[in-house]
Amino acid sequence: MAATFVLRDSARIRYLTGSMMYFAQGIPQGLLAIAIPAWLASLGASASDIGTYLSVIVLPWAFKLVTGPFMDRYQFLPMGRRKPWVLGAQFGLTVSLLALMLIENPAQQIGLLMLIGVLINSFAATQDVAVDGMSIDLTPVREQGRLNAFMSFGKAVGWGVTSAISGLLLVNFGMQVTAIVAASVAGVVLVFFVLVLEREGERRLPWTAGKAMATRLEGHSFGAVFKGVNKVLWKRASVLVMMIMAFDGLVYGYGQALMPIAAVRLFGYTTPEWSQLVAVMGLIGAGVALALGPMIDRFGAKRMLVVTMSLVGVHAFLIAQTQFLWQDTTYVRIMLSIWILMLPVVMVCSIALAMAICSSKASATQLAIYMSVANLGHSAGSKIYATVADRASYVENYMFLGLLVIGMVIILLFHRHQHEQQEQKPREGARNFTVGTGVGGAGLYFSGAMRCPKCRADMEQIDYEGVEVDRCSVCNGVWFDEGEVEQLASRDAARAIDTGSARQGKKQNKVDEYRCPRCGGGMLKKTDQEQSHIWYETCGDCHGSFFDAGEFRDLAQVTVSDYFKRLVKPKRRES
Missing domain, CATH: 1.20.1250.20 (MFS general substrate transporter like domains)
Known part of the structure; x- marks a missing residue:
């Protein structure tokens, strides 16, 4: 064989x-x-x-x-x-x-x-x-x-x-x-x-043995x-x-x-x-x-x-x-x-x-x-x-x-260009597609959705009161463009948006070396100033942020258990 x-x-x-x-x-x-x-x-x-x-x-x-x-x-x-x-x-x-x-x-x-x-x-x-x-x-x-x-x-x-x-x-x-x-x-x-x-x-050729192991991505x-x-x-x-x-x-x-x-x-x-x-x-x-x-x-x-x-x-x-x-x-x-x-x-x-x-x-x-x-x-x-x-x-x-x-x-x-700040309003327009560049040119391919930076699954757009965020369809991590975290930092919004398992999010939290899923920029390791046990990553270029499942819910509310989490969790080296 x-x-x-x-x-x-x-x-x-x-x-x-x-x-x-x-x-x-x-x-x-x-x-x-x-x-x-x-x-x-x-x-x-x-x-x-x-x-x-x-x-x-x-x-x-x-x-x-x-x-x-x-x-x-x-x-x-x-x-x-x-x-x-x-x-x-x-x-x-x-x-x-x-x-x-x-x-x-x-x-x-x-x-x-x-x-x-x-x-x-x-x-x-x-x-x-x-x-x-x-x-x-x-x-x-x-x-x-x-x-x-x-x-x-x-x-x-x-x-x-x-x-x-x-x-x-x-x-x-x-x-x-x-x-x-x-x-x-x-x-x-x-x-x-x-x-x-x-x-x-999967099959090597159309007539050989094998079956579909992936789902269709709609473009x-x-x-x-x-x-x-x-x-x-x-x-x-x-x-x-x-x-x-x-x-x-x-x-x-x-x-x-x-x-x-x-x-x-x-x-x-x-x-x-x-x-x-x-x-x-x-x-x-x-x-x-x-x-x-x-x-x-x-x-x-x-x-x-x-x-x-x-x-x-x-x-x-x-x-x-x-x-x-x-x-x-x-x-x-x-x-x-x-x-x-x-x-x-x-x-x-x-x-x-x-x-x-x-x-x-x-x-x-x-x-x-x-x-x-x-x-x-x-x-x-x-x-x-x-x-x-x-x-x-x-x-x-x-x-x-x-x-x-x-x-x-x-x-x-x-040519004069200064990086414009992201407008703090609902996101409109096309999804993020990806380009590959080489010695001879560049290639565009349509993935149909933004990809989760941690598990590579498709992210789906979630609308909450006119503000759209991206949530992973598998690990349930959430991506926020610049300004959206502040707009949605309420308990009701957090419960509606962050629906994933905190236990699953804890596993994904170990993955902290990746590129920005929105613009490809470098991600900076961050810790919430008030709740130091919440670790997340922010893009140094477009300033979007990624929270693992359960982290945004935790961010939106302060409880007694947060005090003990702060004592147990080691201090993070921020970048």
Whole structure:
């Protein structure tokens, strides 16, 4: 009997599976977006065709959030909530990579190449959304940061290795062999995932033995989701962030089309040399980007983005004005390496800026919209290059790239955002959804409800006299947004809201290392000043609070027994 890997039971299996699935997502990125453009340039394809090709194949990543509601509505629970979608998308990715074997003369079949590229990326984007949803569904909050790091690293390795190897294969063996190798690697990941179960007792495949071990999660319509987001999306700060993300995409897309063509035709690089340079420097850049987090926290996302984008602009103008050094191979290699290195660094700063503006009540949907704007800008940037490439010199192209950067920096200087305090009124709008970010983008999945930070079950909204709070459907812990504890601190309200067992809450009280279920921020350990035996946690960012079952009832009333509890319970180390 074949070995079975159960995601729910093992953190190591979750890390391994997440890394492998994101590795598979990196295969089309390394092949389609890095190796093939350089190969097309070496074969004599026009800059216009290459730019158009790049602008079209990225579109599935801009619109991938539309798949979320379908995953929520159509589930085959005997195989798990998300596994059927992940398995189907990975199978589609494997088969669609084989479709590249139809390409015999890529420079003459650019239209067919674009069509197959869109198909491949559609499956890759769908797999991304499904894997993100499955990961959060099965991963405790305290492990999510580590899991995201594993998945990001897996994707970076995927596109890095794929770009380096496919660059060699395309030149020496052609598209057919490259397609077979890429599909074979994706197929290995597919076979591995067949052996993975979300929960013990479920089916590996539709026709194998097993039964449903999870309940259906009802999703929300786009209308419900975007009604809440719409209230914050069109504020001044948010509009400026959308403009910044659009310009960020324009710079990235324009540069992604320009750089491989210039590397091959102007600086004399071969396809394998360019692919290997991108692989090595891209991985180094991913490491630098991960280490940049503390600096962003210290100096702010806006300031760091201004600095990094200014460096990108100086880099573009410097290349344009140093034609006399274009024959110096060392100088060219350094300049190309700096460009590749800066891409993931700028991406991390941009995402941090977008996250800072997001409302805690609809943060993930709002962030997903910002990322879609960036991806659309990416597509537009590549298309702009396709339009102007044949009419402008390389000096003019690099100068235009620098001007795009200047435009983005100017908009950044107008950006002013201070964290607004939560309005102390009933919560309206969309539920909290979750976003997963990696080296290549961000993924949105619809869970249908906010998740309990301690037991990972769905939380249901409870309305008490017009004020809505979230209560876990399993452990009965209660989440209060900022100001709601004070509004509801009466005995009647506490009895109506906090209906769980105090004994059960005492067990859950031991879990105090987790992320905020509302905004993902760090949770601070708190003790009630008057009743020191009541321990709870408060988010340091959105200032919401989580009480285990029975704690809020206890908080709302003072009894004689509280005096003895205070003597027995040890003093808590607050954070």
